Amino acid sequence: MKLAYLHLCGFRGYRKAVRIDFSDSFTIIDGRNGAGKSTIFDAVEFALTGTISKYLDAKSGRESVDDYLWWTGDGEVLGNSFVEVGFRDKEEIVSIRRTPLDTQSTAPDALLDRLVDAEFAPRQAMAQLCSSTIIRDEHIARLSLDLKEGDRFALLRDAIGAVDAEDWIRRAQAISSTAGTRMKNAAAELEEAKLVLANAARQVDEARAALPAASLVGQALERLQGVLRSGAAAEQLPDIGRRRLADIARQLDMVTPLAHQFEAISAMRSGLAERDVKVEEAEAKVSEARAALDEAIAAVSAAPAASALGDQARQLVALVDLGRKLGLRDGHCPLCESAIEHDAFDHGLDAALAVAKHLDAQAVDQAEKERVRDEAATALRDAELALDRAKNEREEAKEAIASYDARLEEHGIGGAALADIERLLLKLEDEREAVSGDLRLVDTASLDRSIARATGDQEVSKVRLARAEERLGRARLGETRAKAIYDAARRAAAETLDQRLDRVLPLMSELYRRLRPHPVWEDIEYSVRGDVQRFLKLQVGGDINPQFVFSSGQRRATGLAFLLSVNLSLTWSRWRSILLDDPVQHVDDFRTVHLAEVLAHLCQSGRQIICAVEDSALADLMCRRLPSLQGAPGRQVTLGSDRDGAIAVDRQEEIAPLIQRSLVLPEQSRSA
Amino acid sequence: MSTMLNLAEEQLTQGGYSVAAFEQGDGPTLLFESDTVLGFVLFFPDAAALLEGWSGASQHVLQSVQFALRRAERKAWNAYLVLLAEAKGDYGQQVMLGAIEENLVGTRKIARAGVAGLREMRAALLPLLEIQSAPRLDVVDMAAEIRLRTSELPRDLVDAFVSGASETTVAQILEAGQ
Numbered sequence: 001m002k003l004a005y006l007h008l009c010g011f012r013g014y015r016k017a018v019r020i021d022f023s024d025s026f027t028i029i030d031g032r033n034g035a036g037k038s039t040i041f042d043a044v045e046f047a048l049t050g051t052i053s054k055y056l057d058a059k060s061g062r063e064s065v066d067d068y069l070w071w072t073g074d075g076e077v078l079g080n081s082f083v084e085v086g087f088r089d090k091e092e093i094v095s096i097r098r099t100p101l102d103t104q105s106t107a108p109d110a111l112l113d114r115l116v117d118a119e120f121a122p123r124q125a126m127a128q129l130c131s132s133t134i135i136r137d138e139h140i141a142r143l144s145l146d147l148k149e150g151d152r153f154a155l156l157r158d159a160i161g162a163v164d165a166e167d168w169i170r171r172a173q174a175i176s177s178t179a180g181t182r183m184k185n186a187a188a189e190l191e192e193a194k195l196v197l198a199n200a201a202r203q204v205d206e207a208r209a210a211l212p213a214a215s216l217v218g219q220a221l222e223r224l225q226g227v228l229r230s231g232a233a234a235e236q237l238p239d240i241g242r243r244r245l246a247d248i249a250r251q252l253d254m255v256t257p258l259a260h261q262f263e264a265i266s267a268m269r270s271g272l273a274e275r276d277v278k279v280e281e282a283e284a285k286v287s288e289a290r291a292a293l294d295e296a297i298a299a300v301s302a303a304p305a306a307s308a309l310g311d312q313a314r315q316l317v318a319l320v321d322l323g324r325k326l327g328l329r330d331g332h333c334p335l336c337e338s339a340i341e342h343d344a345f346d347h348g349l350d351a352a353l354a355v356a357k358h359l360d361a362q363a364v365d366q367a368e369k370e371r372v373r374d375e376a377a378t379a380l381r382d383a384e385l386a387l388d389r390a391k392n393e394r395e396e397a398k399e400a401i402a403s404y405d406a407r408l409e410e411h412g413i414g415g416a417a418l419a420d421i422e423r424l425l426l427k428l429e430d431e432r433e434a435v436s437g438d439l440r441l442v443d444t445a446s447l448d449r450s451i452a453r454a455t456g457d458q459e460v461s462k463v464r465l466a467r468a469e470e471r472l473g474r475a476r477l478g479e480t481r482a483k484a485i486y487d488a489a490r491r492a493a494a495e496t497l498d499q500r501l502d503r504v505l506p507l508m509s510e511l512y513r514r515l516r517p518h519p520v521w522e523d524i525e526y527s528v529r530g531d532v533q534r535f536l537k538l539q540v541g542g543d544i545n546p547q548f549v550f551s552s553g554q555r556r557a558t559g560l561a562f563l564l565s566v567n568l569s570l571t572w573s574r575w576r577s578i579l580l581d582d583p584v585q586h587v588d589d590f591r592t593v594h595l596a597e598v599l600a601h602l603c604q605s606g607r608q609i610i611c612a613v614e615d616s617a618l619a620d621l622m623c624r625r626l627p628s629l630q631g632a633p634g635r636q637v638t639l640g641s642d643r644d645g646a647i648a649v650d651r652q653e654e655i656a657p658l659i660q661r662s663l664v665l666p667e668q669s670r671s672a
Numbered sequence: 673m674s675t676m677l678n679l680a681e682e683q684l685t686q687g688g689y690s691v692a693a694f695e696q697g698d699g700p701t702l703l704f705e706s707d708t709v710l711g712f713v714l715f716f717p718d719a720a721a722l723l724e725g726w727s728g729a730s731q732h733v734l735q736s737v738q739f740a741l742r743r744a745e746r747k748a749w750n751a752y753l754v755l756l757a758e759a760k761g762d763y764g765q766q767v768m769l770g771a772i773e774e775n776l777v778g779t780r781k782i783a784r785a786g787v788a789g790l791r792e793m794r795a796a797l798l799p800l801l802e803i804q805s806a807p808r809l810d811v812v813d814m815a816a817e818i819r820l821r822t823s824e825l826p827r828d829l830v831d832a833f834v835s836g837a838s839e840t841t842v843a844q845i846l847e848a849g850q
Binding site for chain 1: 804
């Protein structure tokens with residue numbers, strides 16, 4: 001595939017449509033600054049990738065190169081804006097056209113498939129193809145000598161390395177990483193299993209340490225059988241013992257209060273006779289009170305009630321007072337109307353008053369007797385209450401004593417003294433302690449269960465540990481193998497790249513020797529260093545880094561050697577063109593001639609050379625030096641501007657082939 | 673010098689040039705020509721002789737072939753004057769040879785001393801010869817390269833890895849067997 005033509009309108013500085021046809025061999029484009037030379041290369045890249053890579057990093061305000069892809073100058077674009085690039089594939093022309101409406105679309109696959117060997121091309125094949133094929137003035141040093149060694153290596157690796165090497169390495173790395181994780185997990189699992197086993201073993205040890213000696217167990221059994229008066233087997237004794245302990249606890253709960261109450265009951269018992277005396281005395285007081293009451297009642301009953309006597313006296317006084325007020329009426333008593341004299345009447349009133357006084361005295365006396373009677377009744381009631389109380393206290397004491405005695409009888413210690421009760425308590429405590437102690441010795445069943453459980457746990461832990469060991473072994477094996485695969489993938493990538501580098505580096509050295517950037521250091525050494533991160537190092541004169549000693553022209557010449565080498569080494573490219581945009585800035589005439597020689601040889605070998613230069617004399621030199629042959633004549637294109645000031649092709653002509661032989665005629669040739 | 677002459681003739685011939693010998697009083701000279709360039713090879717015993725005699729010798733040769741150059745028309749602009757000395761020169765002479773090369777008046781000049789063997793001859797004539805290193809890199813079969821470097825691993829494991837089996841599958845095979 002070679003470039004056939006470029007047709008553009010309204011793109012960058014091209015206001016009018018311009019078409020440039022390229023020669024299959026070489027096309028030299030010349031023109032002054034701003035004539036549109038670089039736009040030719042930009043247009044080719046834009047057609048293929050939809051952007052111009054040399055401006056990718058450039059930003060100003062919110063603007064980028066995207067804002068200036070299409071005509072932004074004064075006046076309207078004369079025609080529709082477009083960029084069209086045609087490729088010649090043998091006799092066929094394949095073109096790609098972009099307009100302002102489809103700037104972002106990628107190149108059609110059909111074109112990509114013709115330009116690159118898709119099977120072996122890198123992912124960003126079109127962009128990389130452009131960066132390796134279009135060698136721009138401003139990139140010559142930046143993409144070669146001024147590149148960091150790691151980036152320089154990456155550039156070369158992407159050009160000639162195995163395309164899928166990184167994929168294989170990533171796949172192997174992912175698998176290795178997974179295997180590593182599995183190994184770590186297995187190791188952690190093993191550590192945990194070890195801990196669990198250690199714990200289980202410790203529990204077994206602790207359970208075994210808790211086991212008493214067999215002789216002690218036998219003695220405890222005998223003691224228990226004796227204490228419990230039981231001939232039961234050893235395995236039944238613990239239950240019997242626990243029942244006995246419960247019985248002892250119950251007895252202690254009942255007997256302990258008896259001991260505590262003993263003194264009080266004893267005092268109560270000794271006070272019973274005194275309580276009998278108190279009852280008898282109370283009975284005597286009741287009898288006395290009753291007699292006094294009878295006597296008082298008898299005294300009262302001899303006369304009317306004091307209240308009745310008092311009433312009679314008050315009525316009689318009132319009658320006398322009435323009689324005195326009324327006086328005799330016609331000699332008649334106003335009270336009884338009987339005829340009476342005044343003296344008799346007065347005398348009768350006085351007598352009646354005397355009777356009234358007598359009645360009142362009787363009433364006072366009777367009232368006194370009634371008070372004595374009431375007091376006697378009260379005294380009798382009090383005496384009877386005291387008697388009841390004394391009797392009750394005596395009965396309560398008797399009942400308490402009887403109850404206490406009954407409880408003593410219940411525990412088989414009827415009539416026991418306090419010392420007897422305390423001895424009983426001591427005996428029960430001793431028995432409880434003995435039974436408890438022996439039970440602990442005899443009750444080995446629980447210990448056996450603990451040991452069995454701990455032993456079982458230990459066995460499970462052993463199995464788990466064995467499985468963890470097995471898993472770890474497999475994981476370790478897997479990790480080793482995964483690492484081996486990862487290592488193999490890396491080595492395969494590195495070693496195949498080294499092998500290819502070994503074949504490409506001589507080309508680089510040769511191009512350096514041909515371009516001869518430096519008069520003394522005629523050779524350059526390219527060396528790859530680093531294992532994980534790899535670097536491509538350039539040295540001249542032994543160990544001198546040309547990046548820091550070469551002039552700008554020499555750096556450019558060295559860079560050209562590098563970039564041309566990269567282009568020539570692209571194994572997956574089918575694009576047989578090399579585009580150079582003003583490659584000789586800062587390069588002197590002598591080295592420009594060298595470049596022309598190199599380009600001539602490349603052209604001779606079938607490469608299409610498209611080179612833009614500013615100087616028309618240099619363009620003439622190129623056109624003379626590069627081979628313009630019959631059937632594939634070179635072409636020179638001069639850019640300028642038309643009468644409207646728009647970029648236009650001033651001249652576009654084929655270069656006539658040179659005379660084939662003039663110095664060594666065929667008959668003179670020694671090889672003829 | 674006959675060795676130099678033979679080596680130069682051989683390299684130029686192999687490079688596709690028509691080559692002819694030209695006898696003149698100053699010594700042997702080779703004429704060579706391709707479709708785009710033509711030139712002369714002058715031989716000297718050492719750098720000193722070259723520095724002293726190159727100008728006169730070259731003028732003599734150019735005068736001798738002036739008609740041919742005139743016939744060559746534009747091609748005459750692509751004339752090469754190759755000055756070769758068999759013995760190596762010192763640093764000063766090397767610098768002066770460089771100055772001759774950088775003189776582009778009339779012809780493109782290649783001036784070298786110490787051209788005693790094939791390697792030096794190729795180096796001297798390099799600008800005239802086609803690109804010597806033309807690596808044609810074959811496609812790398814990474815799967816095969818990885819197989820080559822994993823011969824100690826189980827075959828089924830490597831097969832699974834290079835065949836694109838899932839990572840889970842590969843992980844299972846990784847831990848299988850011993």
